[in-house]
Structure formats: structure tokens, C-alpha cells
Amino acid sequence: MDWRAWHQRYDDPDSDLSRRLQVVRAQVRAALDRAPAGPVPVVSLCAGQGRDLLDVLEDHPRRTDVRARLVELDPELAGWARERAPDNVEVITGDASLTDHYDGFVPAELVLLCGIFGNIANADIQRTIAGSRQLCRTGATVIWTRHRGDPDLVPSICDWFEFGGFERVWVSDKEARFGVGVHRYVGVPEPLVKGESLFSFVPGGV
Numbered sequence: 001m002d003w004r005a006w007h008q009r010y011d012d013p014d015s016d017l018s019r020r021l022q023v024v025r026a027q028v029r030a031a032l033d034r035a036p037a038g039p040v041p042v043v044s045l046c047a048g049q050g051r052d053l054l055d056v057l058e059d060h061p062r063r064t065d066v067r068a069r070l071v072e073l074d075p076e077l078a079g080w081a082r083e084r085a086p087d088n089v090e091v092i093t094g095d096a097s098l099t100d101h102y103d104g105f106v107p108a109e110l111v112l113l114c115g116i117f118g119n120i121a122n123a124d125i126q127r128t129i130a131g132s133r134q135l136c137r138t139g140a141t142v143i144w145t146r147h148r149g150d151p152d153l154v155p156s157i158c159d160w161f162e163f164g165g166f167e168r169v170w171v172s173d174k175e176a177r178f179g180v181g182v183h184r185y186v187g188v189p190e191p192l193v194k195g196e197s198l199f200s201f202v203p204g205g206v
Contacts, residue, residue, distance in 0.1 A: 020178040024052045024114055024143060027170065027182050031110050031141040032062045042068035043105050043135055044112035045096040045198075050081035050089075052114055052143075057086065064088065069105045071096040099134065099196045107137035107189040116199065117146040117157060124199035125153070129160045131198045136185035142166065146179040154179040 032040065040062060044053055047070035057063040068089040072078040075093050082091040092101055096116075102108075111132060117125050132142055142161070146154055158168060158181060165187030172180040 016178050019176070020145060020180060021051060023172060023176075023178075023180045024112075024145065025056050027141075027143050027180065028052055028056045028110070028112070029060060031143065031182075032056065032060055032066070034141075035062060035065070035109050036139070038065065039067055040065045040110065041105050041108040041137075042066055042110040042112070043102050043108045044068065044070045044114075046114070046116050047072045047081060047091070047096070047112070048074075048077050048115060050085065050091065052112060054081065054084050054089065057089070067105070069102065071101045095197075097197045097199045099131065099192060099198065100194045102135055103192060103194060106135045106192055107140065108135055109137060109140050111135045111140060111142045113142060113144040115145060117144060117153070119201045120199040121202055122153070122156075125157060126160050128198045129157070129164050129166075131196070133165060133185065133187060133190045134192045137189050138185060138187065140185045141169065142183045142185065144181045144183070146181070148174050148177055148179050152179075154181065157181065158183075 050070045053068060057066060066088055069092060070081055070089065071092045071094055073095055078091050078093040085091055094101055146157055148154060158171060161183045162168060165185060166183035167186050169182040169184050
């Protein structure tokens with residue numbers, strides 16, 4: 001997968017990816033709106049260019065409360081994000097599946113899992129959801145994405161989140177041709193276990 005070419009689709013306002021980004025941004029904004037007073041820690045896995053968070057932070061009233069870490073493997077995409085990021089947003093060039101990268105930033109108030117679930121095996125999706133309990137503080141919001149092509153795994157992903165201690169906040173309609181889900185963690189944060197890998201990308205996606 002040429003991830004740099006893939007990201008160029010964000011610039012086409014008629015693409016499904018561009019429309020999905022608008023929905024994700026709206027949910028990021030809503031999550032920051034309802035965040036409790038005080039610091040708002042955020043982590044983004046496979047952050048790409050960071051457009052979902054960085055564009056919201058440009059004018060959000062809670063932008064100075066945010067302390068974020070974005071993790072992206074591709075150095076060019078990470079560099080693009082780093083150039084745009086304010087001082088309270090750190091961009092790491094590295095493997096986002098590794099739990100070590102989130103040490104010091106979790107448990108977080110907002111966890112972004114966008115662009116991941118369509119590129120990893122079902123078992124890794126379940127492992128990532130379970131691992132999210134190490135990334136979230138109680139009440140945290142998780143925003144995730146997954147395509148709605150066959151097999152449409154969005155209903156199962158919702159079930160896996162809800163079985164794992166999350167409650168559903170919002171899920172996009174199937175007619176949108178893309179899936180965006182929002183879940184809130186209602187459990188107790190689990191200690192971060194460093195040295196673990198949550199997922200591996202499948203060539204060509206799933």
C-alpha cells in the first residue's frame with residue numbers, strides 16, 4: 001500500500017475518505033467538548049498526517065488543555081504532521097502497534113484508532129480493542145473506523161467494544177459507505193504493559 005498516495009484522497013472533497021475525515025473531525029470536536037476540566041491527554045495510533053486532530057485543535061476552545069502523542073510509521077507522513085503540530089502535540093515516527101510509545105500519555109481522555117481496523121486481521125482487531133483498556137481512563141472516548149464492504153465487520157466491532165467494557169456513543173449509518181464508531185470506556189484503566197504489539201497490518205487490507 002502506498003500510504004502517501006492514499007492520503008492524497010483527503011484532498012478530494014468528493015472522496016469517501018474526505019467525507020469520513022469530516023465525520024471523524026466532528027466526533028473529535030464532540031469528544032473534546034465533553035472532556036472534563038483539566039488536562040486532556042490524547043493518543044492517536046497510525047496517525048498519518050494527523051489531520052483528524054490537528055485541524056480541530058486550530059480553533060477548539062480546549063486546544064491548550066490537550067497534550068497529545070501521534071504515532072505514525074511513515075516518516076514523510078509523520079513529518080507532515082510534525083510541521084503542523086503545536087507545541088502540545090508530539091509526533092513520533094514509529095510502529096503504532098507497540099505499547100511502549102504511549103508510556104507517559106495514558107490513560108488518555110481521547111484515543112484515535114482511525115485507518116487501522118480495515119488493515120488488520122479480526123483477531124488483531126479484538127486484541128487492539130482489549131488493549132485499549134490500557135490506553136483509556138474511565139470515561140475516555142475511543143474513535144475508530146472500518147470500511148462497510150463485505151464482510152461488514154462494524155456490528156461485530158461494536159459487540160467486541162461493548163463486551164470489553166465500552167458503551168456505544170455513536171456509529172455512522174451503513175449507507176455512508178464508511179464506518180466511524182465512537183465508544184466510551186466505562187471500566188477501570190488497566191496498567192500499560194510495555195513491550196506488547198497490538199496488531200500487524202495485512203498487505204492489501206482486509
